Amino acid sequence: MQRQIEExxxxxxxxxxxxxxxxxxxxxxxxxxxxxxxxxEIKQLMERSSRFISLSGLSGVFAxxxxxxxxxxxxxxxxxxxxxxxxxxxxFERTRSTFPFLIIDALVILILAIGTGIYLTTRKAKKxxxxxxxxTARKLLINLSIPLVTGGLFCIALIYHGAVLYVPxxxxxxxxxxxxxxxxxxxxxxxxLGLTEIxxxxxxxxxxxxxxxxWALGFGVLHIIYGxxxxxxxxx
Amino acid sequence: MKKxxxxxxxxxxxxxRLGIMSVLMVNDTADFNTxxxxxxxxxxxxxxxxxxxxxxxxxxxxKQFIGKKPNTTYGATKEGKKxxxxxxxALENLINxxxx
Numbered sequence: 001m002q003r004q005i006e007e008x009x010x011x012x013x014x015x016x017x018x019x020x021x022x023x024x025x026x027x028x029x030x031x032x033x034x035x036x037x038x039x040x041e042i043k044q045l046m047e048r049s050s051r052f053i054s055l056s057g058l059s060g061v062f063a064x065x066x067x068x069x070x071x072x073x074x075x076x077x078x079x080x081x082x083x084x085x086x087x088x089x090x091x092f093e094r095t096r097s098t099f100p101f102l103i104i105d106a107l108v109i110l111i112l113a114i115g116t117g118i119y120l121t122t123r124k125a126k127k128x129x130x131x132x133x134x135x136t137a138r139k140l141l142i143n144l145s146i147p148l149v150t151g152g153l154f155c156i157a158l159i160y161h162g163a164v165l166y167v168p169x170x171x172x173x174x175x176x177x178x179x180x181x182x183x184x185x186x187x188x189x190x191x192x193l194g195l196t197e198i199x200x201x202x203x204x205x206x207x208x209x210x211x212x213x214x215w216a217l218g219f220g221v222l223h224i225i226y227g228x229x230x231x232x233x234x235x236x
Numbered sequence: 237m238k239k240x241x242x243x244x245x246x247x248x249x250x251x252x253r254l255g256i257m258s259v260l261m262v263n264d265t266a267d268f269n270t271x272x273x274x275x276x277x278x279x280x281x282x283x284x285x286x287x288x289x290x291x292x293x294x295x296x297x298x299k300q301f302i303g304k305k306p307n308t309t310y311g312a313t314k315e316g317k318k319x320x321x322x323x324x325x326a327l328e329n330l331i332n333x334x335x336x
Contacts, residue, residue, distance in 0.1 A: 033251075035327040035334075041251075042258045042324070049274050050262040135263075135270055 052136040052186045054125035057235055059117035060227025066116075068220035070109040071212055077101055078212075099159075109219075124235070136185060144182040147174055168211030172201030172218045187234070193226045243326035245319055247292055252277065252285045257320045260295060260312035267309045286310065294319060 033041070047053065078098060125132045151174020155167050179194030197218050204214035248254045255275045259266050266274075272282050289295045294316030298309050312320070 035330045038251075038254070039324070039327055039331070042254065045255055045258040045274065046262045049259040049266065049270070131273070134273075135266075 050136060050185070052134075052140040053234075054121055054128060054130050054132065054137075055186050055230075056117070056120040056124045057227045057229070057231030057233075059113075059120040060223045060230065062116040062120070062227075063113035064220045064223030064225075064227060066109045066112045067223065068216055070105050071216035071220060074102055074105050075212060077105075140182055140185040143185055144178050147178040147181055151175065151178065165208050165211060166205070168215040169201045169205040169208075172197050172204060172214065174201075175218070176201060187230065189226070189230055189233070193222065196222060243322055243329070245323040245326075247289070247294065247319070248323045250285065252281065253289055254323075256282075256285060256289060256310075257294065257312060257316060260310060261317060261320060265298070265309040265311045267307055271310070289316070292316075292319075 122132050131137075151170065154174065155170050158164065158166050158170060176194045176197030176199075179190050179197060181194075183189075183191035183194060200214055200218045200222070204211060207214075248257065252275060256271060259271060259274055268282070268286075271277075271286075272279065275282065286295065286297075290297055292315075293313055296311050296313050298311065300307055300309070
């Protein structure tokens with residue numbers, strides 16, 4: 001009996017020694033990362049230091065919903081005024097009285113979309129432990145703004161000259177260019193969204209008069225699709 | 237195997253130094269606090285590694301003032317970028333050879 005116990009004890013002792021050794025080897029392995037781990041770390045660090053990745057996909061979805069609601073409101077308003085939106089000539093003269101409503105409509109959409117975007121992105125940055133207004137955010141904002149503000153002024157000039165038919169296509173094209181330009185400073189997926197917006201804007205330049213429809217497609221539907229895609233890709 | 241390891245740069249054996257270079261490869265410049273936050277380091281730790289890289293001529297230090305606050309920024313030199321790329325290639329080669 002005694003011998004049996006001794007044998008078992010000896011065996012236990014050996015296992016614990018080998019276990020300890022095994023753990024030591026494991027921990028040594030952890031200390032020197034494999035080349036693949038090192039490369040992955042380098043890549044992550046490069047991305048984190050040069051791209052703003054806290055942009056929330058949900059803010060795209062909300063922007064899209066606001067845009068669709070706003071476009072529908074504009075459509076209803078134009079019809080109530082007896083202006084069949086998709087019919088014919090002298091659009092500018094016939095629609096001049098509707099400008100205040102349309103401009104306020106657009107501003108409300110813009111403010112709601114930006115407000116929700118800032119709120120959701122701040123929330124996500126906090127959750128991920130990133131700061132909201134760091135170097136990458138500043139670069140993204142500046143680079144997004146240059147083509148976007150140019151486009152805004154361009155559209156105001158178009159309205160001033162009465163070329164309202166060209167406003168929705170111009171908004172889409174300039175917005176697309178802004179996104180393509182800004183994509184180097186955030187998630188690269190934005191680039192494809194930008195290219196799609198540009199294509200949509202150019203098509204609507206050819207099929208003139210359907211601006212509201214293309215506008216709703218570009219700012220509404222595309223935002224919802226891309227926002228959902230990015231939400232599921234990065235946030236779920 | 238031995239030949240593969242000759243391209244490994246001793247300066248980049250430290251994770252911190254490799255990290256600093258990674259950031260400076262994709263950003264023209266970065267300031268001290270940005271590097272500190274990105275790499276999750278203490279002041280002293282980061283400073284010593286920066287000094288080591290500076291002595292190797294891998295990074296360049298620029299001191300300037302923003303208003304009254306002193307602001308120090310760091311950038312990678314040509315030499316540093318070259319060394320980093322060589323080191324990366326060596327890492328990649330090692331991975332490719334492991335697969336075989």
